[in-house]
Amino acid sequence: MRRALEEIRIEHLTKSFDGFVAVNDVSLTIKPGELYSFLGPSGCGKTTLLRMIAGFETPLTGRILLGNQDITQLPPYKRQVNTIFQNYSLFPHMTVYENVAFALRIRKLPNPEIDARVREMLQLVKMEDQAAKYPNTISGGQKQRVAIARALINKPKVLLLDEPLAALDLKLRQHMLIELMNIHDAVGITFIYVTHDQSEAMSISDRVAVMNQGNIIQSGPPDDIYERPASIFSAYFIGDTNLIPAEVTSIEEDYVDLKCQAGGQDSFEIDSTFNIKPEVGQKLTVSLRPEKIAVSRTKPTELDDINVIKGVIEDILYLGTHTQYIVKVGNLKFRVFDQHKRVYFDEAALDWEEPVWLFWHDTDSWLIDEVTPAGLDVGEINVFERPIQMSRGGKRIPRSE
Amino acid sequence: MNNSRHRNTFSQLEIRQVKKRNLQSWFLSMPSLIWLTAFFAVPYLIVIIYSLLVSDIYEVKFLFTLGAYREILSGAYFKPFFLSFRLALITTLFCIILGYPVAYLIARSSEKWKNILLVLIIIPFWTNFIIRIFSWRIFLSTNGMLNEALLSMGLINQPLEIIRTDWAVIIVMVYVYLPYMILPLYSVIEKLDFTLLDAAMDLGASERKAFFKVTLPLSREGIFAGSILVFIPALGAYIIPQLMGNQNSLYIGQIITYKIKNIPRNWPVASALSLIMLIIIAVILLTGFSIYQKRKFRRMDEAR
Amino acid sequence: MKPGSLYRRLNLSAFTLVMIFLYIPILILIIFSFNNSKIVAGWKGFTLKYYLLLFQNEQIKLAFQHTVMIALTSTLVSTILGVLAALGLENKRFKGRKVLRALVYVPLIMPDILMGVSLALLFNFLRVGTGMLTVFIAHVTFCLSYTVIVIQSRLEGFDYSLVEAAMDLGAKPWLIFWKVKFPLMVPGIVAAALLAFTLSIDDFIITFFTSGRGFDTLPIYVEGAIRRGTITTINALSTLMVGFTLLLVITTKRIRKLLLN
Numbered sequence: 010m011r012r013a014l015e016e017i018r019i020e021h022l023t024k025s026f027d028g029f030v031a032v033n034d035v036s037l038t039i040k041p042g043e044l045y046s047f048l049g050p051s052g053c054g055k056t057t058l059l060r061m062i063a064g065f066e067t068p069l070t071g072r073i074l075l076g077n078q079d080i081t082q083l084p085p086y087k088r089q090v091n092t093i094f095q096n097y098s099l100f101p102h103m104t105v106y107e108n109v110a111f112a113l114r115i116r117k118l119p120n121p122e123i124d125a126r127v128r129e130m131l132q133l134v135k136m137e138d139q140a141a142k143y144p145n146t147i148s149g150g151q152k153q154r155v156a157i158a159r160a161l162i163n164k165p166k167v168l169l170l171d172e173p174l175a176a177l178d179l180k181l182r183q184h185m186l187i188e189l190m191n192i193h194d195a196v197g198i199t200f201i202y203v204t205h206d207q208s209e210a211m212s213i214s215d216r217v218a219v220m221n222q223g224n225i226i227q228s229g230p231p232d233d234i235y236e237r238p239a240s241i242f243s244a245y246f247i248g249d250t251n252l253i254p255a256e257v258t259s260i261e262e263d264y265v266d267l268k269c270q271a272g273g274q275d276s277f278e279i280d281s282t283f284n285i286k287p288e289v290g291q292k293l294t295v296s297l298r299p300e301k302i303a304v305s306r307t308k309p310t311e312l313d314d315i316n317v318i319k320g321v322i323e324d325i326l327y328l329g330t331h332t333q334y335i336v337k338v339g340n341l342k343f344r345v346f347d348q349h350k351r352v353y354f355d356e357a358a359l360d361w362e363e364p365v366w367l368f369w370h371d372t373d374s375w376l377i378d379e380v381t382p383a384g385l386d387v388g389e390i391n392v393f394e395r396p397i398q399m400s401r402g403g404k405r406i407p408r409s410e
Numbered sequence: 411m412n413n414s415r416h417r418n419t420f421s422q423l424e425i426r427q428v429k430k431r432n433l434q435s436w437f438l439s440m441p442s443l444i445w446l447t448a449f450f451a452v453p454y455l456i457v458i459i460y461s462l463l464v465s466d467i468y469e470v471k472f473l474f475t476l477g478a479y480r481e482i483l484s485g486a487y488f489k490p491f492f493l494s495f496r497l498a499l500i501t502t503l504f505c506i507i508l509g510y511p512v513a514y515l516i517a518r519s520s521e522k523w524k525n526i527l528l529v530l531i532i533i534p535f536w537t538n539f540i541i542r543i544f545s546w547r548i549f550l551s552t553n554g555m556l557n558e559a560l561l562s563m564g565l566i567n568q569p570l571e572i573i574r575t576d577w578a579v580i581i582v583m584v585y586v587y588l589p590y591m592i593l594p595l596y597s598v599i600e601k602l603d604f605t606l607l608d609a610a611m612d613l614g615a616s617e618r619k620a621f622f623k624v625t626l627p628l629s630r631e632g633i634f635a636g637s638i639l640v641f642i643p644a645l646g647a648y649i650i651p652q653l654m655g656n657q658n659s660l661y662i663g664q665i666i667t668y669k670i671k672n673i674p675r676n677w678p679v680a681s682a683l684s685l686i687m688l689i690i691i692a693v694i695l696l697t698g699f700s701i702y703q704k705r706k707f708r709r710m711d712e713a714r
Numbered sequence: 715m716k717p718g719s720l721y722r723r724l725n726l727s728a729f730t731l732v733m734i735f736l737y738i739p740i741l742i743l744i745i746f747s748f749n750n751s752k753i754v755a756g757w758k759g760f761t762l763k764y765y766l767l768l769f770q771n772e773q774i775k776l777a778f779q780h781t782v783m784i785a786l787t788s789t790l791v792s793t794i795l796g797v798l799a800a801l802g803l804e805n806k807r808f809k810g811r812k813v814l815r816a817l818v819y820v821p822l823i824m825p826d827i828l829m830g831v832s833l834a835l836l837f838n839f840l841r842v843g844t845g846m847l848t849v850f851i852a853h854v855t856f857c858l859s860y861t862v863i864v865i866q867s868r869l870e871g872f873d874y875s876l877v878e879a880a881m882d883l884g885a886k887p888w889l890i891f892w893k894v895k896f897p898l899m900v901p902g903i904v905a906a907a908l909l910a911f912t913l914s915i916d917d918f919i920i921t922f923f924t925s926g927r928g929f930d931t932l933p934i935y936v937e938g939a940i941r942r943g944t945i946t947t948i949n950a951l952s953t954l955m956v957g958f959t960l961l962l963v964i965t966t967k968r969i970r971k972l973l974l975n
Contacts, residue, residue: 063612064611064612065608065611065612084611084616085608085611085612086611086612086613086614086615086616090612091612091613092608092609092612094605094608094609096603096605098603098605098606098608099609100606100609100610100624101606101628102627102628111613111615111623112613112614115613115614115615115619115623116614159613160612160613163613163614428807431805431807431808432805432807432808432809434802435801435802435803435805435808435810435811436802436808436810437802438798438799438801438802439798439799439802439803439808439810439814441798441799442795442796442798442799442802442814442817442818442858442862443799443810443813443814443817445795445854445855445858446814446818446821446855446858447817449833449836449851449852449854449855450817450820450821450829450832450855451817452836453829453832453833453835453836456832456835456836456839457831457832457835459839460839469838508728508731508732508735509732511724511725511728511729512725512728512729512732514725515725515726515728515729516729518722527729529963530733530736531736533959533960533963534736534737534739534740536912536916536959536962536963537740537956537959538915538933538936538955538956538959539917539918539933540918540933540936540937540940541743541933541936541948541952541955541956542739542740544743544936544940544948544952545738545742545743545952547940548742548743548746549738549739549742555742585735588732588735588736617721621721638823639823642825643823643825643826644825646824646825646826646827646828647825647827648827649918649919649922649937653937653940663825663827666827666831667827667922667923670831670834670923677835677838681831681835684827684828684831687825687828688824688828691823691824691825
């Protein structure tokens, strides 16, 4: 099934609904054969972007290029792009077989060819024995497979997936995720995947574009975004993090000294390596992932390149794979994940109200060149999430948002 | 109730409750049951009896005969039946053609507009039936507004003779029955998942093809319901042909009414004609529903 | 280039056409009711004389009284019977359910003429003189199906956890009915009554077969006047009737709004 692949170029794409800017001057390039994700909260514009690539929405400005062809103004039925819809959108009045055959019937291919290709597709998604059933009699996972077969039968250059796993339960979702990756390997075409679920995006994608309020905040391989967030939004939306307001006090040869305001009179000092070039006196934010912090009632002895601060345990949540501690340092609350690995710290369980030491490596204090927004604290719900706008004057709104 | 030791006592109690409830239901339903039996079901028995009697100028003689049926079988009433059937069919078709786009437009409007548009469809429907027909007579009459307008625009040289033709009957029939088609169509189209259209277009279907392959098959139910609501009452139309049509093409509703009302009366023939109409309607409904059910069952069989 | 635009335009033109089609007769009536001419053609100047004539016409007054009387009584009876039947039909295990449902649904699709003929023959068979009583019976019969269905459809959406909650709070069945269930049924009952009322004042065919000479309702009078050709006041009468139904629609909306709030 492999054939010449083409890259997708999106240039300065903008789309608005009645004054609400859904996609704001977005440009990006998706390499041939890549599995690329748009990740972001509700209303961030990811589905609108996908719908423009599919042809269901026409952009206000900008261009979409598939290879050298400008497809911006092409109707959906003339694009070599197919979509897997969030609710699958299988035709309820057709059998599984007829659903898969739909695109070929439209093209009026001869019956033997249709039959061969439908069988091939059903085999790919392991649904050969369900061909005669109607969509309302099969399970959610099976519907998903049919939707994949139906979208792939026309041999599209790009497959768009709009929150394809949102309707499935957790176990099935994990299973289908692997299946999707296998199918991606098998057909080798470009997949564009839209999701609000960061773990889905992280595990499946070659590259991820993090979106917020119609803009791409950061794009890159998943580990890059997780380990090296370029903004508070990226750090906060993807995974858990502690955001510490800090001020640069001095710049040394291979590290930076920071003074962290912990509210009131309290402050403490930490070090960080350079991931940006700060100036003395600059206010910025330190992002510190909870799993990078160690917690112990004894102060560590080796202090080279290690930050150590003192706090008090405020809350303990046992979560099976790890324990989450909420540790209070001044007015700041740190979230700390402690994996239950006795080889490192073999000490009696920590208790509420117990004074403890928090320590982590200098390189894990990640600097973000933004002032910490007020009110951002542990336990805070995602402040970037916007309320879902249900109706914009009767215009159709992207479903998943 | 979950305690197994008590299950027996509870089920006894439950049985008593069910019995009490059924008795209650009988009491509640009795007035309507009696009323509808007496004034809806029994009258048809009377119709059967009267169809077997001998006609008199004013009423009937209680002598049993098959004369009425013999008269009908002689073929004298074949034409009115045919005309009524044709009228009902044409009315239904026009209602589908006109009603479908309207129902579709309303179903795809925003919530606020949906209500406004639906009320706009229903208001004329709430205006007196006879009066609306009367108004059409004024509009379509030889020196009526339509002709005046067409003459003054120079589209015609002499007035069109619309009134007292079958066309006038059809126009008013469609006018009267259109809401009966629009409403069931609307309720089905409104429930339709419009992302299916996106899916069809995504798979290469043009707008036209998406409509014929997806939207239309999925609104079959509404077309079916609407057609029944239009076709069957249209079959018995009396007053519209009476006020809009001419005496050369009499419809079965008119024949029945004349035989009941006009002197010399012929109630046995009117009764027999009514019964035949009833049987035709029953046959249409039963075959319609069985085709419909079969489709459903076949789908379920294949699913198994 | 937006998908659906072509079809939307097509639908919009069809809709406009249908709207013109639906409203032409009503507009004509209203305009010509003010026309100073004996025949209904050509504009001869504004007048209110037909409205005055209307109020002097004893026959019309009588027909109006008949119409309202029949509408009120048949609405009352058919609504009460409808409430009872709907409550009875709620019980899905009840044996008479199928029969009652058949008796309720079948009249809905039967052509009016069949109901008219069968009732006319029934009254002849029973030697009941046609008049107010026979018209009343006929109207209750055709309204009943509608009231049962409207009230029943409201009951179908009824939240039984409310009854359970009331029981949990110690209310006796009778009290539950009056304090919980009945108030929730009221919007359905009002809708049913209004529907019955409009159906009753609108009916021609069935009344035509069941009313004797000397008992005219408005539609019967109007039809007779059209046939006799005495149509000068009918436009005015029609306009008033259109206004009346519109008023009814608006009050219905108001009442429904009040009830829902």
